[in-house]
Amino acid sequence: MTAETADPGTGGSLVLSNLGQLVTNDPARGNGHLGILNGAAVVVTGGRVAWVGRTADLPQGAGDTAVDAGGRVAVPGFVDSHAHLVFAGERAEEFAARMAGRPYAAGGIATTVAATRRAGDADLVATVDRLVAEAARSGTTTVECKSGYGLTVADEERSLRIAAARTEETTFLGAHVVPSEYEGRADDYVYLVCGAMVDACAPHARWVDVFCDQGAFDADQARAVLAAGARHGLSARVHANQLAPGPGVRVAVEAQAASADHCTYLTDADVDLLAQSTTVATLLPACDFSLRAPYPDARRLLDAGVTVALATDCNPGTSYTTSMPLCIALGVRELHMSPEEALWAATAGGAQALRREDVGSLRIGSYGDVVVLDAPSYLHLAYRPGVDLVWGVWRRGERADVCGGRRP
Ligand code: NIG
Numbered sequence: 443m444t445a446e447t448a449d450p451g452t453g454g455s456l457v458l459s460n461l462g463q464l465v466t467n468d469p470a471r472g473n474g475h476l477g478i479l480n481g482a483a484v485v486v487t488g489g490r491v492a493w494v495g496r497t498a499d500l501p502q503g504a505g506d507t508a509v510d511a512g513g514r515v516a517v518p519g520f521v522d523s524h525a526h527l528v529f530a531g532e533r534a535e536e537f538a539a540r541m542a543g544r545p546y547a548a549g550g551i552a553t554t555v556a557a558t559r560r561a562g563d564a565d566l567v568a569t570v571d572r573l574v575a576e577a578a579r580s581g582t583t584t585v586e587c588k589s590g591y592g593l594t595v596a597d598e599e600r601s602l603r604i605a606a607a608r609t610e611e612t613t614f615l616g617a618h619v620v621p622s623e624y625e626g627r628a629d630d631y632v633y634l635v636c637g638a639m640v641d642a643c644a645p646h647a648r649w650v651d652v653f654c655d656q657g658a659f660d661a662d663q664a665r666a667v668l669a670a671g672a673r674h675g676l677s678a679r680v681h682a683n684q685l686a687p688g689p690g691v692r693v694a695v696e697a698q699a700a701s702a703d704h705c706t707y708l709t710d711a712d713v714d715l716l717a718q719s720t721t722v723a724t725l726l727p728a729c730d731f732s733l734r735a736p737y738p739d740a741r742r743l744l745d746a747g748v749t750v751a752l753a754t755d756c757n758p759g760t761s762y763t764t765s766m767p768l769c770i771a772l773g774v775r776e777l778h779m780s781p782e783e784a785l786w787a788a789t790a791g792g793a794q795a796l797r798r799e800d801v802g803s804l805r806i807g808s809y810g811d812v813v814v815l816d817a818p819s820y821l822h823l824a825y826r827p828g829v830d831l832v833w834g835v836w837r838r839g840e841r842a843d844v845c846g847g848r849r850p
Pocket residue numbers: 548550551554653681684729755757758759760761
């Protein structure tokens with residue numbers, strides 16, 4: 443939609459005014475990729491952005507709820523395009539052992555699989571709700587959620603059913619690892635994933651994902667899983683090249699995946715493939731931080747013209763954080779992204795990794811997902827790491843950071 447104002451739609455309206463800086467991610471607004479406006483205001487009507495401009499030009503009587511941001515900065519709500527939120531238990535001991543020198547192997551996933559299978563639905567629901575609320579308090583307004591800790595038809599199906607009631611971005615990750623009961627019979631497990639499991643899970647999912655890496659699934663197995671997902675209308679995304687160089691990125695690009703995620707160990711050929719594709723490279727620096735693993739080379743990807751997203755990879759094993767501001771700070775400090783690139787990657791980049799045009803930017807007609815920071819400029823996201831800068835979060839024009847009762 444390019445008109446000055448959107449169809450008002452239904453629902454109340456919100457006016458956020460007196461924004462010292464507003465990041466729109468609309469380059470047509472000027473000031474580079476981030477489309478920054480100063481002295482700005484936003485009107486959200488019926489959940490969608492209806493007006494963006496200078497506070498001085500705000501239409502009279504524009505909304506029911508008026509918020510004076512006092513010169514603070516507003517950015518689009520963060521789009522966390524990679525998270526594993528349906529699980530039971532935690533693995534703090536494994537983290538401590540790792541910090542003492544024990545290496546990470548994908549085998550740790552089995553601990554969470556066992557706990558998840560034992561858990562009742564109510565426990566899983568409570569965990570997803572808690573993490574979605576926690577993410578919202580740090581500014582995340584769209585979160586993708588994978589299955590992958592059930593690994594039986596029934597446990598994968600219920601994981602996705604629970605996720606689908608809480609986010610529109612759900613991903614079938616039955617091919618996370620080979621569960622212990624299929625040890626030595628990986629192809630039999632892939633047969634299950636590509637048959638009864640995807641049949642049961644596809645109605646609750648938008649995406650199919652596979653962990654194509656050392657200790658997980660090989661290229662042919664990954665191709666089979668993605669093809670089975672495609673037959674059920676699921677679009678591809680791939681856990682690729684996290685633990686070692688390998689075929690993950692190649693398989694992702696071949697399948698026209700929306701995203702290849704992790705991308706820590708890339709060859710020049712992988713970077714070229716990504717640069718010539720529509721596949722986004724989603725980098726997960728909080729995972730590398732928590733594994734004390736090497737960080738992916740974001741500069742090499744960006745300089746080659748690859749679209750880069752940042753996401754949390756929130757999961758109890760390798761990245762138990764919901765904080766997109768942490769990912770932005772790590773993106774700048776450790777991945778050598780500019781603050782502008784990192785913020786774009788955490789908003790518009792995440793939206794592109796989910797093939798969404800209605801989130802990740804503040805244009806007329808986009809969802810009214812806005813984070814106001816208690817700071818004068820978006821640079822503070824990286825400049826003040828570890829500080830909770832969130833002043834207010836609105837999702838579809840409604841306050842989103844008050845759930846869970848922690849921010850009255
Ligand atoms: O994205 N890489 C595969 N899966 C998760 C790890 C899950 C776990 O260790 O529980 C990840 O890092």
